Amino acid sequence: MAWQTFAHDADVGVRGSGATLAEAFAGAATALTAAVCDPARVRAHEAVAIACAAPDDELLLVDWLNALVFEMATRHMLFSRFDVSIDGHRLQATAWGEPVAAPRHRPAAEVKGASYCELEVGRQPDGRWLAQCIVDV
Template sequence: MATLTEQNTFELFPHVADIGIRGQGQTMEKAFEMAAMALTSVVTDPQNVSPTIHVRIHLEEKDPELLFLDWINSVIYEMDIKRMLFSVYEVSIKSGVLEAQIKGETVDLHKHDPAVDIKGATLTELKVIDLNGQWLAQCVVDV
């Protein structure tokens, strides 16, 4: 599960027109989870999102960067279609098969003060890298 630690972190990085999301973790799964937390933070503070509703995501793609692109786009799709925000991400990846459970709640204007809709993940700054045992997953999202 995505828990912030010294090793598992997320951040936004600047892009003039849009926003970059970056997750780092001890495994590729953790980096994917953290990047999704960064995605939520584009819209609102993830700490304000209660993990009450569960959604499952299943993806298959052997290329780690394309798998990451598909992962972020799947979360964006679920956010949009269900009018939800998510704060808990649990990802497992085995041989190019990603299984995830994500948890969140319906958007509440007063509670979440949601900044902006996310249109999609771009290939800009798309990276999934193992930096000597510390994984990084990132891309720019169009808002």
Template sequence: MNSATQHIVARWEHFPHQADMGIRGVGVTLAEAYAMAARALTAIVTDPDTVLPRYEIPIEVHEVDDELLFVDFLNALIYEMATRNMLFTRVDVAINQHRVRAIAHGENVDVARHQPAVEVKGATYTELHVGQCEDGHWIAQCVVDV
């Protein structure tokens, strides 16, 4: 970690897309950028802070590069959200040689408490970018279809 990266605060954000929504994770490491992007994914649906970490769901995906891996990672989360009717407040991510091993922490959708705005259909290759910036921090982003 160089002196510049020491000052980076991991964060997530949404960026505009006319019909859908862009999600971006920023972190000191690639894994942290993925984890932040996962939080941005939840934030499309609800405030991640309203979601309790009641259950742990393991996620594992493998791909040929970190960009395809990122889309696969998000789609694996979307699949678990859809089939388990869950939202995730936090995802612990480890990445090694284009393989993600993650634990997603969350609970079942509670409509009254979460006020879910919209469901996510899938992650796309639009505005897809995963990489390290000059100051050393990592970005992982793409547009998701809602």
């Protein structure tokens, strides 16, 4: 699993890749945390279960990231580890993290939502899976 954030004029792009679709989704989730703070600062102490389903893989990525945004906002948590399984267009996951501690996490910005801009989910020519979109910060 690999992840990165990428540039957008006003907001931030999140991208994950991996040998499977689930790994790519886990990578995109790590990049989502990176839009807020350094994921290495976030301890994987508490587990939150997340499930979503969508008509296609692209909508499923947006739903997955938005489910995380919702849990981050309402639980005041940050996440750093993601155990994801995908069956068809149904996702089940456990996100591991801890409550926001501003002095230690130094969060730069909250994510408002995942957008459909630059939204792409698919298999690359090298066989690896990629999942990305722009998130509004």
